[in-house]
Amino acid sequence: MKLNQATDYAFRMILHMAMLPSGQKVTGGVLAEQEMIPERFLLKIMRSLIAAGIMKSFRGVDGGFALNREPKDISMLDVIRAVEGDTYLQRCLYDVGSCSKACMGQCAVNEAMSVIQAELVKQMTSVTFDKLAAREKEILETINPCVSHA
Numbered sequence: 001m002k003l004n005q006a007t008d009y010a011f012r013m014i015l016h017m018a019m020l021p022s023g024q025k026v027t028g029g030v031l032a033e034q035e036m037i038p039e040r041f042l043l044k045i046m047r048s049l050i051a052a053g054i055m056k057s058f059r060g061v062d063g064g065f066a067l068n069r070e071p072k073d074i075s076m077l078d079v080i081r082a083v084e085g086d087t088y089l090q091r092c093l094y095d096v097g098s099c100s101k102a103c104m105g106q107c108a109v110n111e112a113m114s115v116i117q118a119e120l121v122k123q124m125t126s127v128t129f130d131k132l133a134a135r136e137k138e139i140l141e142t143i144n145p146c147v148s149h150a
Contacts, residue, residue, distance in 0.1 A: 025064035052082030
């Protein structure tokens with residue numbers, strides 16, 4: 001499984017927002033600049049995050065984007081699914097008829113990959129953006145303890 005660049009950007013976007021005070025809005029331009037993401041690409045990703053209920057947008061002079069859920073309620077898996085849809089390590093995990101050997105999901109490789117897939121989903125669900133934001137603040141404090149971060 002290889003996550004695409006849009007997912008990496010989405011992680012950075014959500015982490016940035018999770019480090020802000022609850023409900024704070026940020027414009028797309030500011031978010032793009034601070035996270036070094038091309039603005040047009042950011043806006044495209046943002047549409048997926050809004051559709052998934054992770055982000056919300058505000059129009060007008062005071063417009064921008066904000067988290068639609070608390071960071072503790074947003075997992076890495078939520079973001080992956082919003083940007084890429086459901087992902088699987090192997091095709092036969094979601095389409096047993098795709099096996100060219102006609103095993104219909106009944107083989108040792110499928111069994112092993114199914115266990116690995118379940119553990120991967122469990123781990124990605126357990127990593128939430130409140131935890132990531134707390135760790136990011138620790139990292140930033142270690143890098144430059146004299147600087148206060150939002």
